[in-house]
Amino acid sequence: MLDDRSKQILQAVIQLYISSPGPVGSRAVTKKFPIGLSPATIRNIMSDLEDMGFLRQPHTSAGRVPTDSGYRYYVDALAADRPDPDTEFASELSRKLELIRTDVNSFLDSASRMLSELSHYIGISVSPNAGQTTLSRIELVPYRKNQIAVILITDEAVIRNRIISVDQEMSREDLNRLAGYINERFGGHTLDDIRKTILEEMADERVLCDDLITEAMSICRNVFPVSESDIFISGVSEALTLPDFCDIGRIRGLLRTIEDKHVILSLLEKISETDSPQVFIGSENPLDELKQFSLIAAPYREGSRPIGAIAIIGPTRMNYSQAITLVDITAKFITDIFSYSR
Amino acid sequence: MLDDRSKQILQAVIQLYISSPGPVGSRAVTKKFPIGLSPATIRNIMSDLEDMGFLRQPHTSAGRVPTDSGYRYYVDALAADRPDPDTEFASELSRKLELIRTDVNSFLDSASRMLSELSHYIGISVSPNAGQTTLSRIELVPYRKNQIAVILITDEAVIRNRIISVDQEMSREDLNRLAGYINERFGGHTLDDIRKTILEEMADERVLCDDLITEAMSICRNVFPVSESDIFISGVSEALTLPDFCDIGRIRGLLRTIEDKHVILSLLEKISETDSPQVFIGSENPLDELKQFSLIAAPYREGSRPIGAIAIIGPTRMNYSQAITLVDITAKFITDIFSYSR
DNA sequence: TATTAGCACTCGAACAAGGAGAGTGCTAAT
């Protein structure tokens, strides 16, 4: 669809624009990429590229600027021969992340920091979705009078805890019996399954004749709705150093979206179901307030099951090559951690 | 030091400036606060106030703008007759926060959201400092091969958990014995104390002849350094709607400071040792990058012992009266929650 | 003596005009 030379020019324009913002003119192209063509020829080609919607002129007699579809073409073409994942990234990542396996959340927090540090854009990571995690065991511990601490231990080292109130005071033995019952009943199931089962059982009143079961159900009902993932965001100040982030209005929109973690969460949950890095360029973004930016996201897995996602948000004038690689490697690395750390 | 009339004028200027930015002139003062003085008189007084350092002229023949010490005087004078805490705040606060007692962190997250929503500035809250918390009980639970989950239960419902690796595989009974030993030994002590004791014991080799003790110590050493508090920040996008936040450079500085949670943490830890809301106006701020903003912070307590802090960051042109009240009430409310919820 | 009215003065914001420069599109030559 695009002849070889046009492709080269498009790529040149985009790379020039990425390395420094501002319309790029025909002369600049010839200077940086001496392909043996004169500015005039370049101009003709650029004009064609504009007709095809890959470039855009801010105004007559300014240089050209890539459009979203220009970037899209560039990224797709790039995908064909993406450079081998830079092993420097990989080693730095693993070195930095190695230290902090103890706590999933601080691990993912560091991951988002790394993403932003290495990309100079905004780094995001989402903690594993509890719903699809399998329950390894539940622990019930007396806490205060009429309160017990419930500790969920799952396969992913994600431990959720919650204090709940109970009607009657319960001894340690009572709690152990209860926990034993719940473990036998639900151990090995996913939290989502458990939640569903509980809802069904609660509806079925016959089961509730047994005190033990009743109590267990009541506890479970209180505890298993816990499934909000945490989300970690870093590097907003870093991103603000870019000349692209000069319009307060846009920044505000972006921040509002980011601060409303639910939005980002549900966005990235969709990502989790896909494979390999997804790239949303400008207007391709599902969220209005992100339409001025680009988002690169990838899921990470435990084994083959996707359990969470990481992402980068940056200007559409983004170093896609580097950013995609970074997201890809990081996701793979986190997958490794979750899959082989047992 | 300041006669009554000058005080009135200063207050008028500040209030006008707070309600809309931009230098305020003598005529504007007479218009909004008809005290029966002509603009000319006001001008003379304002000139005096400028000599005293409470006001400042951006340039000749512009109106006056309050200086940091102007605000300071205003705030101090205000403190004398602060209006009774608005009960509307109080009730809204309690209503919103009532729901979420289950989890300390999400409780404090909501608190920071509320602070920013009600003030339209940036809201911050810090989770209880674990160091001064007393250990209620430790639980050790087998997790995977050679790994155990350690759960710290403290008096504040702050539960910290961590996965640690151990040299040898341990049965449930082993762990129970171990936990029993640790509980008996350290239950009721503050985490800081425990940490100190452990360090001392580790140095003293004689104690280490007993296997049980050795193992316990090794676990404790891994677990008790957990004392980083969490910090919750909301409303950055909200604050960006203010005309004061129009300079990208300043915003970037602010965000950098905020993103580096350690800095804020140690700042607020100092606050924890003080009483009632502290107000830092502009240059009074200890952190350079906050010197363009104002910070209002107050500790919250468990009983009489301060365990954490909340804060608001806004422009120096801040509605101090409202903001101080808000911080004050919120801190008191959180104190109530922590003190009487048992 | 404290206050006020009047007036000249200052300074910034907003707007207009003009020049410089970069880049284009078109046409004719190669």
Add this chain to the structure above:
DNA sequence: ATTAGCACTCTCCTTGTTCGAGTGCTAATA
């Protein structure tokens, strides 16, 4: 098919000008 040349366009920057708000000072006033 490519290129050189040229006229044209548009932004950016600078400069000049006006307008208005607000001051400081001085003289008049209660």
